[in-house]
Structure formats: structure tokens, C-alpha cells
Amino acid sequence: MQLFYSSGSPYARAVRVALRETGLLARVAERETTLRDPGAVVLPHSPVGRVPTLVLADGTVLTETALILPYLDTLGGAYPLLPPATLSRCGQVLGLLEGMAVWNRELRRPEHERSPGVIALETTRVNRVADTLEAQGWTAPARPDAADILLGCALGYAERRHRAWPWRQGHPALARVFDTLAERPSFRDTLPPLSGI
Incomplete structure (x- = not known):
């Protein structure tokens, strides 16, 4: 899996923190991208062009923190994020x-x-x-x-x-x-x- 993020985004930061807290970081490659840029590396994966964007192993793309955090709970991390x-x-x-x-x-x-x-x-x-x-x-x-x-x-x-x-x-x-x-x-x-x- 790949996670596209921008270091200034609090939304992407929340996903990055969650990956570290739940022990799932080893399963995800983090890749920094620019925003509001026609050359952003995230655009071939997501026309939305926002972060966070999580690209799953099968090519499925999830954008938005509110969608990615619940998905992380399905991966069997150290504890559930969203009781x-x-x-x-x-x-x-x-x-x-x-x-x-x-x-x-x-x-x-x-x-x-x-x-x-x-x-x-x-x-x-x-x-x-x-x-x-x-x-x-x-x-x-x-x-x-x-x-x-x-x-x-x-x-x-x-x-x-x-x-x-x-x-x-x-x-x-x-x-x-x-x-x-x-x-x-x-x-x-x-x-x-x-x-x-």
C-alpha cells in the first residue's frame, strides 16, 4: 500500500500517526506529494489530488481521513481506532x-x-x-x-x-x-x- 501525504496537512498527519500507533506503518509506503500542483505525484492515482490518499494493494484508492481511518481498523492493527x-x-x-x-x-x-x-x-x-x-x-x-x-x-x-x-x-x-x-x-x-x- 502507498499513502500520499503532505507534511503540512493535519488530515494526512492523522493517518500517519494512526499507522504508527497501531503498528501498521511497516505495511504502508509513505510518499510525500505537493498539493494544488498539476505535476503532483498523487494525481495519477487520484484525480481529487488531496491528501491523505491511500492506494491499496489491488489498486483501490481511498481519499479522506474519515474513510481511511475506519479502513485501517480492518487491517488488524494493535488496537481499534474507532470503537x-x-x-x-x-x-x-x-x-x-x-x-x-x-x-x-x-x-x-x-x-x-x-x-x-x-x-x-x-x-x-x-x-x-x-x-x-x-x-x-x-x-x-x-x-x-x-x-x-x-x-x-x-x-x-x-x-x-x-x-x-x-x-x-x-x-x-x-x-x-x-x-x-x-x-x-x-x-x-x-x-x-x-x-x-
């Missing part, structure tokens, strides 16, 4: 991540092309979700499931790629969880590069 109790938290964290991604994309546009309404909407959504997650009393796990991995990658994205959001303010429980997850080898090995935003 039923995790699904609600996964949905919330994916919403948080989507809000940050849209907000970040707006901030990368030239100032005269930015939509203040979109930025305000996504800022509100991101803070609302973070406040909800904080109130849930999230704690650092011994073995991170998909929701924990997604949360660590989302907050890691905020730390290194979307620094416009001061997420630690008012979220001490999330900060403790993130700081614990960030020390795991799987998170250290997949650390995204710093961005100017």
Missing part, C-alpha cells in the same frame, strides 16, 4: 479541523480577496467546538483512538500552521491532552513545518 464510543468525538474534532482549514485558507488569500464573513463564521465555529471539547473533560489517553489522534493533529495544526488562533486561552484541559500527545513518538515523527499564519 463506537469514539464516533461522536471524531465528528466534533473533524468539524474543528474543517473550521480551522477554511479560516486558514481565507487568511492565505490576498487581503482584498478575503471574506470577513467566512473568517468570522469559522472563528466562531472553532471556538464553539473547542469550548465544547474542553467542557467534556478530555484527558490524555494511554492508547490514542482516532478522536484523540485527530484532536492532537488539529491542535498541532493550530500550534504550527494556524497560529492566528490562540487556542490555549481558556482550554487548559485540551492543552494538557495536546502536550501529552505531542510527546509521543508518532506525533514527533510527523511534526508539520511552521507556517507564517
Whole structure:
């Protein structure tokens, strides 16, 4: 199997962390690709051109973190990533991540092309979700499931790629969880590069 990823993508990072946590990395060749590039190495495999993209041994192509993580559970890793109790938290964290991604994309546009309404909407959504997650009393796990991995990658994205959001303010429980997850080898090995935003 091949996994196409971009080092700055929190979505691809979640799959890369999951492969390491579940002991499945030896079965997957990771291949970095560019994005929004007509010469991207992922395009012959996926016309979508996004990451993560997982190419199975039979040539089947899976894109999207929300599809790849459940597939990994079918491979017999060290433990299940998506027990039923995790699904609600996964949905919330994916919403948080989507809000940050849209907000970040707006901030990368030239100032005269930015939509203040979109930025305000996504800022509100991101803070609302973070406040909800904080109130849930999230704690650092011994073995991170998909929701924990997604949360660590989302907050890691905020730390290194979307620094416009001061997420630690008012979220001490999330900060403790993130700081614990960030020390795991799987998170250290997949650390995204710093961005100017």
C-alpha cells in the first residue's frame, strides 16, 4: 500500500500517526506529494489530488481521513481506532479541523480577496467546538483512538500552521491532552513545518 501525504496537512498527519500507533506503518509506503500542483505525484492515482490518499494493494484508492481511518481498523492493527464510543468525538474534532482549514485558507488569500464573513463564521465555529471539547473533560489517553489522534493533529495544526488562533486561552484541559500527545513518538515523527499564519 502507498499513502500520499503532505507534511503540512493535519488530515494526512492523522493517518500517519494512526499507522504508527497501531503498528501498521511497516505495511504502508509513505510518499510525500505537493498539493494544488498539476505535476503532483498523487494525481495519477487520484484525480481529487488531496491528501491523505491511500492506494491499496489491488489498486483501490481511498481519499479522506474519515474513510481511511475506519479502513485501517480492518487491517488488524494493535488496537481499534474507532470503537463506537469514539464516533461522536471524531465528528466534533473533524468539524474543528474543517473550521480551522477554511479560516486558514481565507487568511492565505490576498487581503482584498478575503471574506470577513467566512473568517468570522469559522472563528466562531472553532471556538464553539473547542469550548465544547474542553467542557467534556478530555484527558490524555494511554492508547490514542482516532478522536484523540485527530484532536492532537488539529491542535498541532493550530500550534504550527494556524497560529492566528490562540487556542490555549481558556482550554487548559485540551492543552494538557495536546502536550501529552505531542510527546509521543508518532506525533514527533510527523511534526508539520511552521507556517507564517
